[in-house]
Amino acid sequence: MPILTNFRRGAVALTLAGLGLTACSFEVTNPGPLVDSDLNAPGAVPALVNGMGGDLSNAIGNYLTRGSLAAFELNHSGNFAAERQFATGVIRAEDVNGDWARMQQARWVAENGLVRMKTVLGTNFETNPLTTRAYLYAGFANRFLGENVCETTIDGGPRVPSSEHFVRAESLFTRAITLARAQNSTALLNAALAGRAQVLAWQNKWDAAVADATLVPATFRHNAVFSINTTRENLGLATQTINRREVTVFNTVWVANRDARVPYDTVRTSSGGFQTGQDGRTRFFRQRKYITLGDPVALARGTEMLLIRAEAALRNNDVAGAMTLINQGRAVSTLPALTATTVDQAWTILMRERGAVLWLEGRRLWDLRRWLASGRNTTLQGRSTCMPISLEEIGANPNLQ
């Protein structure tokens, strides 16, 4: 039958053409992003570790604006809806999707990167200074989460208390201390000791915390790095207060009670009036702790170590010991010594000192939260004290449903 013959020919032609199609190279080319397997090489490790630092800074820099609003370090003078909620003391799961994701990503990238480095570096893993840095990033990412979230989950797992992050951080800092000592790196050692002192204290292991804190020099400072090099490296809080006027020092306690460690200026318009914030109403007093978009944010300071030791002393009602340590810290900033005769007075001074030393470093909410729990401070009474698990995490993580 001619029809069949023709159909057969057609079918053969079509099949051949189809085979040709399968042989066609459909490899998508999109130079730029790296495929995951390309990271499994020793040459990729430096950039991998830098990425851990970048992700941690990105998480901190973005969160500072909202964290400072929730903890009364700054007031709201802008138009962003989520910030407005934070400022009114309401931290909602739907408003923390971004912060939660960045904080968790910083932790995952560092912890998971360490696993990859162990495989890629093999026997060089322990001796490589990058490994110590990676442990520090992982430790501080956990400390940052532990201080700010209400409860947590690890790698898509079930709900666990936020203190899980302090447990992990302690273990990570301990590894960092061991490696830093072996590598004779004083700077990394001090950072690891300071980080461990922080998380030991928050686990109520005050004696151990004091032991680590005592080893850190008063002038020591370890930073999360920011830069004007690229937008992603910018410090978000600086963008919101230098390029924009979203948050203001106006109407905070620091206006009536000025402190050199809480620098700000009042901004005037060209006609001489007070500049208002982005909302067009609230007076805009600009924070001056960070004066460029690339200023670093402290992750650990020697002055905080003194305050941890002072707080440990006060917990033992040692007013004199506490005040000595507090005044050692003030001396670092060439501030006059303070006196207190009662435990309560010393606590008031300590709480203010921590507020001044750690201002706009993303730490205040945790301080107010733990002091509220211990009955020392009621600033957060009736307000959100921490960041809930984000709506996105709840929606995507079957272990939370």
Added chain:
Amino acid sequence: MPRRPDFPPIPPSHVIPLLPRRPGAGRTLLRGLAPAFALLLGTAMTARAQGNGTINGRVVDAENGQPIAAAQITISGTQLGRSTGDDGRFSLPNLTAGSKTLIVRRIGYQQQSRTVTLGANATITVDFSLAKSSVSLAGVVVTATGEERKKEVGNAVTTVSSADFERGGVGNTQQILQGRSTGVTVLANGGSPGAGGTIRLRGVNSITQGNRPLIYVDGIRIFNGNSPTGVSSRQSVSPLNDIPASDIERIEVVKGPAATTLYGTEASGGVIQIFTKRGRDGAASWTLDASGGINSMGDFGPSTDPTRMFIRECRGPNMVDANGVAFEDATCPESGSWLKNGYLGRYSLGVRGASGGINYAISGNLENEEGVLRVGTNKTGGMRANLGFAPTKTVTLALNSSWQRRNTAMMSDGNSADAFLLNVSRGPGSNFRGGGCSTTTIVCTVNDTIFSKSNTIGGDHFIVGGTATWTPFENLTNRLAIGIDYNNTDQRTINPFGYLRTPTGQYFQTLWNRQLITVDYATSWKQTFSKNFTGTSSFGGQLFDSRLNSTELQGDNFAGPGTPTLLSASLRQITDVNQQRVINAGLFAQQMIGWRDKLFITAGARIDGNSAFGQSFGLQTYPKVSGSWVLSEESFWPTNLVETFKLRGAVGEAGKAPGAFDATRTWNPVAAEGGLAAFTPGQLGNPNLGPERTRETEYGFDAGFLNGRLGLVFTAFSARTNDAIINVAYPPSQGFTANQPENVGVIKNNGFEAQFTGNLDLTSWAKLEARLQFTKVNSEAVDLGGRVITLDALSRSYVQEGLPLPAYIGRRVKNADAFEAPIVEEGQFLGQTFADKIINPSVTLTLFRNLTIEAIGEFQRGGHLLNGSGFQNAGLGIWQPCFAAQKALRAAAAGDASALASVTARDRMRCSITASERDYSYWVESADFFKLRNVSLSYEVPKRYLPRARSMTVTFAGRNLFRSTDYTGTDPEVADQRTSTFSRRDYYNFPPYRTFLFSVRTNF
């Protein structure tokens, strides 16, 4: 080798693939082919023996005697034919003597045929007078396999021809499509000249992969998206609008996957085919079109606000905030309004004809349009050359090339700190404050300084393509089209040195280059199986190579004044580089079987591969089947009641490919730790990722009544997208925070389209054409695996099972209209984003044969829009419609509860003065509207006044002259294009304006 007549076959778009219907033909394929060969041989032999004759003639409109251009004249049983020139004349030389049946077809007219006897070496004249038809099955439409007769096609295909829009004062494709076809939604996204709109065919079939239709220009596919969105203009331009209306012959709109199956993986959003003007027989015919007019702002914004958001009035007693505190703008123009009239000039000159065996259409165009603010212009100009010739007797070539240059300057708009509407409407809260006001104590804004910022998009758009058609035998046609669509765009956003908000300046530049190469081959073989059965077999393949090269640059801190470049900035960044290449290739095969030229069944399939499919994913097959039955040609059909009736139905599948890199796990290189090289997680990746598949069933009919005076075209459709690609959120605690596309959803989309057309002779000198189009589209997320997909949390825009796509979900005041304390319900469905009912009434009244009045309107019903401007300004105490409510709320807060007696529960929440109560949800509003899209009055100048011209038409046209809506934002059609193009949010977006245009079109 049989001898063929000396004149070349007509160009591809004019070929009418007629099937010979000769009694006594054999039953096998060979037998079926035999008569064709015999005819061909016989024709040649006779020609040699008996000499050649010529048939000349003219085709005119039966109503007014005006010549009909581009009517197709063919000789039955052959592929010989020509199309008429602008004067309606045609000539068929070198014909063999004998009996010939001439068939004349033209879209919009009833087909006519006449049999004549041509003597040896004779020249005879055959004139045709065609009657208009509301529904015509004559003519051809272009499908993926080539041209098909309209009667054979089982889908609804809408054709908009130049005669339909020439009078309307339209400038581009987007404006042509507005209100002229069922199933087509066009939303103007903003009020800057040159801003690209959003086009949807039959609603929504995809959540994540876009719903833009594919666009072909003369058989070459062009990029169907918009340019990058401006950093501060928040709008983009559409390359589709680079094809000037004056170049367009017709547009065919192919809606739905049942019709677009053979277009493959990327066609589920439908296909728009644009055909530009081609050369015609006869001497050169020149057309000069010169238009001038003005753009001016019609009504916009909240009707109770006399200042219209301080745009219409920028000076006077109404310049106060909710507390009655006055403010001033020192830079408000002397007129007291920011609005002005903008000039619009549009010119085109074209020539068409044929000479020395080459037909040509060459044209140039120039347009300069100003918006209604001090900044905002669109300047564009370009050229086109379309050539057609036949290098051999069996091959025709068509070469089409166009170049269009565009320079668009937009104002800052939308969600940008520099946006003009944002700052002006915020009154005292403007970011641009300074001195120069009447007193130093008043809040003083200087919003005019915003205009020193520039947002420009410049670019060149080339479309170059060639189509070769080889017809070795009468029944076998091979077509190969190769072409490139080349878009080059340079987009810059510059805050100059000394700019108030960023005193040291800022510079953003996006260099964007898109290339799309098309290789398209199709062969079509017509068969006659028997007396009753005919067939057409088609197969072919297409390859599309899509490349994107884009670089985003940013500079900060200029050293000083002067026109900056990136190097003027002390701080320079390359913020993004994209060099993407995606290849899509596919093969198709189709068989049509026809019975007695009345019933046609077509079955086909396409096999596709695409770069973006996951590694574990192979080729994709998309099947289709369709049928068409011309019942009115059956003997039992009561043609006295309904003279034309075609029943049609189709079912088919088409797809949408995932994004280029969605299948692979990636890390993004970034800088960190002070400019050091670093990686951060990118895409999670999914090796099983494939395209989403949409299966659609459509059925309907085309009916013509009362000698073509009334027509009804109806189509119902039902589409279901399986494996819908949804960006699934994985737990952020697992590291990768970008959502991963997965084939996990099912969505459905159904509705119907109806077009009713009437041609009525009111008197001997007055004729009325009326058209009513109705489109109903319902889309719904059927299964998302229990997920709720957040499109834009701030916009309250989500995709949720059981709700339309996309849906606004949030808080609702249950007792909205009651004068009592509000009862707020959480998580409520607030409305669907896109309109589900679109109604387009239009009328054309012709008086005394030469005066035409035309009006096209559009109702959109069922859609919603988030009024972000209202939400923000109410919170800032500067939303005029909230002033009374906020005064009462303040009084109540001060202890006077009775002040709230006249404030509804809705307004208590919308206008709340308590920050924690405020929510975007309360600002999701109905976006229903009626707009008078087009009104025109055109006059055909009588020939006696035109000694040197063939014809002249003088037109006065207006666009967007009237608007009716309850929406309180600027306009229900606007949306910020940088946030999301699927969800829609009006966030200080400047509204579209109206246009008055006077034009003179001369043919000579």
